[in-house]
Amino acid sequence: MKGRNTVGLLETTTAQIVPQDASWRTTARGRLEQLTMPYWALGRLMDLAEDLAGITRSMQPPVTRRVIVTMASDHGVAAEGVSQYPQEVTAQMVHNFAQGGAGINALAQVGRARLVVVDMGVLGDLSPLVRAGKILSRRMGPGTRNIAHGPAMEREEAVRCLEAGIMIAQELGPSVDLFGTGDMGIGNTTPSSAIAAVFSGRPAIEVTGRGTGIDEARLGWKSSIVQQALDLNRPDPADGLDVLAKVGGFEIGGIAGLILGAAAQRKPVIVDGFISTAGALIAHALAPGAADYMIAAHRSAERGHRLMLDYLGKHPLLDLDLRLGEGTGAALAMPLIEAAARLLSEVSTFAEAAVSEAAP
Amino acid sequence: MKGRNTVGLLETTTAQIVPQDASWRTTARGRLEQLTMPYWALGRLMDLAEDLAGITRSMQPPVTRRVIVTMASDHGVAAEGVSQYPQEVTAQMVHNFAQGGAGINALAQVGRARLVVVDMGVLGDLSPLVRAGKILSRRMGPGTRNIAHGPAMEREEAVRCLEAGIMIAQELGPSVDLFGTGDMGIGNTTPSSAIAAVFSGRPAIEVTGRGTGIDEARLGWKSSIVQQALDLNRPDPADGLDVLAKVGGFEIGGIAGLILGAAAQRKPVIVDGFISTAGALIAHALAPGAADYMIAAHRSAERGHRLMLDYLGKHPLLDLDLRLGEGTGAALAMPLIEAAARLLSEVSTFAEAAVSEAAP
Numbered sequence: 001m002k003g004r005n006t007v008g009l010l011e012t013t014t015a016q017i018v019p020q021d022a023s024w025r026t027t028a029r030g031r032l033e034q035l036t037m038p039y040w041a042l043g044r045l046m047d048l049a050e051d052l053a054g055i056t057r058s059m060q061p062p063v064t065r066r067v068i069v070t071m072a073s074d075h076g077v078a079a080e081g082v083s084q085y086p087q088e089v090t091a092q093m094v095h096n097f098a099q100g101g102a103g104i105n106a107l108a109q110v111g112r113a114r115l116v117v118v119d120m121g122v123l124g125d126l127s128p129l130v131r132a133g134k135i136l137s138r139r140m141g142p143g144t145r146n147i148a149h150g151p152a153m154e155r156e157e158a159v160r161c162l163e164a165g166i167m168i169a170q171e172l173g174p175s176v177d178l179f180g181t182g183d184m185g186i187g188n189t190t191p192s193s194a195i196a197a198v199f200s201g202r203p204a205i206e207v208t209g210r211g212t213g214i215d216e217a218r219l220g221w222k223s224s225i226v227q228q229a230l231d232l233n234r235p236d237p238a239d240g241l242d243v244l245a246k247v248g249g250f251e252i253g254g255i256a257g258l259i260l261g262a263a264a265q266r267k268p269v270i271v272d273g274f275i276s277t278a279g280a281l282i283a284h285a286l287a288p289g290a291a292d293y294m295i296a297a298h299r300s301a302e303r304g305h306r307l308m309l310d311y312l313g314k315h316p317l318l319d320l321d322l323r324l325g326e327g328t329g330a331a332l333a334m335p336l337i338e339a340a341a342r343l344l345s346e347v348s349t350f351a352e353a354a355v356s357e358a359a360p
Numbered sequence: 361m362k363g364r365n366t367v368g369l370l371e372t373t374t375a376q377i378v379p380q381d382a383s384w385r386t387t388a389r390g391r392l393e394q395l396t397m398p399y400w401a402l403g404r405l406m407d408l409a410e411d412l413a414g415i416t417r418s419m420q421p422p423v424t425r426r427v428i429v430t431m432a433s434d435h436g437v438a439a440e441g442v443s444q445y446p447q448e449v450t451a452q453m454v455h456n457f458a459q460g461g462a463g464i465n466a467l468a469q470v471g472r473a474r475l476v477v478v479d480m481g482v483l484g485d486l487s488p489l490v491r492a493g494k495i496l497s498r499r500m501g502p503g504t505r506n507i508a509h510g511p512a513m514e515r516e517e518a519v520r521c522l523e524a525g526i527m528i529a530q531e532l533g534p535s536v537d538l539f540g541t542g543d544m545g546i547g548n549t550t551p552s553s554a555i556a557a558v559f560s561g562r563p564a565i566e567v568t569g570r571g572t573g574i575d576e577a578r579l580g581w582k583s584s585i586v587q588q589a590l591d592l593n594r595p596d597p598a599d600g601l602d603v604l605a606k607v608g609g610f611e612i613g614g615i616a617g618l619i620l621g622a623a624a625q626r627k628p629v630i631v632d633g634f635i636s637t638a639g640a641l642i643a644h645a646l647a648p649g650a651a652d653y654m655i656a657a658h659r660s661a662e663r664g665h666r667l668m669l670d671y672l673g674k675h676p677l678l679d680l681d682l683r684l685g686e687g688t689g690a691a692l693a694m695p696l697i698e699a700a701a702r703l704l705s706e707v708s709t710f711a712e713a714a715v716s717e718a719a720p
Contacts, residue, residue, distance in 0.1 A: 043681025
């Protein structure tokens, strides 16, 4: 991003975000109620179809061209032993993404989505992958600082990683109808738990979970680190930038930016799991209207996710005990988005199909 | 089916059904535990991958060639006013399927599945659709008899509709990896509720739901009709044929047969919603091992479905307040089956991708 003039991009973008269009929602509901099936018989898919009409201002919501943007970064707090995996795994998994061997590579195929992997600040040299065109680089540095000892990043860095996400959404925008978020970063459930605690107002112990699968003892330790980061940094829940800078992460900022960029384009964005929802909370704090463009993919097995979704007023589509991240939940939700769009544009009404309606 | 020698097909088929292969399950689990992700981090998809290996005896479970078989039939009990739709809607909806305007037409696209519609006994003349190659005819007659006044069909007819389903599975088998069930039939939640009551041992009032959306008063009436059918016919839960004949339906028998046919071929079959699960209960009563080949698509909004799934030991993949039938839930589950198969065949292990494992 060096040399590009990004002054004001964050403010410009958040100012462009307006709510869903109520009249398109009403028009969609009118048609959905007349489809050749009992009233609202496809339940949540019909709610989603109404959302898609309100988001895209269309009765044929385009959702064919799909991308999952998986943001990777490292975290200084990994030094506290909050994960059971060594920090080098972040870079190793980015190589795995580039080679097509990870969970998200398989599931992006199911979602018929292109996968875009972004280095937001991974420890280690990923430049060969960048030169080979396998990943994008929007590096902020070799990981954040340790939130147990001070802020994750400067406020100016928080702006920059949000703007990196916004610009990726802008660059992809002309060829994308439907965005999905994803993350990779050893230790990143720790800042995500801190973000959940800040916005929900709950203590760390209620929102901190097992991440990659730590045991009870390490969970207690991790929760104490989250609480220490909150007590030390005192992030202000009324100031999304402050929360991101003090207890966030580069990939979390990138995800938040991607969501803002999608919302500004009036395109739906599927929010993956626990870490992506932390990004969604930052996006919501900066522009509450962005929530109108978010679709919650699934309820993560990670403790705290439910509280975060409730805070955003989102009911997730899937509940499959997933806790991987990478964008895997977003990819799995994509066929359901397609289903909702097809309901609106392809299914006949009672009148069109000459089917008798219910007795009054 | 006239003129075809089907003597013994039901017995032959049920005798071919053997449990999932435990050694393939073990091999699959061994690999899934080594995939480049935290232990079992894709939760229910990994359970499903293990099932697919046990079902297909393969580490590359084939699931690409898919069909939804939607069985349509009418029900004498509709005369009791148990539905809010007139009986003519069954035939009208079959026309709608043939014209591509129904919910299942849109959602079969999402599931990348071919749709096969079968007339098992619809009131009205559908022969133009049969001649046009739009639907298959396996007509048992113009609907069942009224279960509130006697058995739905003769025992011999129950055998015939099961065998019709088995033969469809056999005919489609060479070009199909993954089956899905579906139903259409005004009034068919009433026999399905009766079947649920028989096997669960619960009174009608606990398993009878609103179907297409009847009000409280009509729900009470419908429940009393279900109870009357049970009290009058006294179906024997130890005898699946007796249950089908006394309180079933032609499409329910066809669905049960399709499931048995798929299980005999060792192929996965996705069980759609409430009516399809009634068919699954009949199939299970005739060959308990068939349950090993069933995948429950979703939890229907219809009261009683949970009890039926619990009886079969099935945990559904989706919970989206669907209550349409037609195979729509099965179609929506197909991408999840694809995801599970891709996990097993496409994702690298830690060793293959040179990713560090968790600390012990």
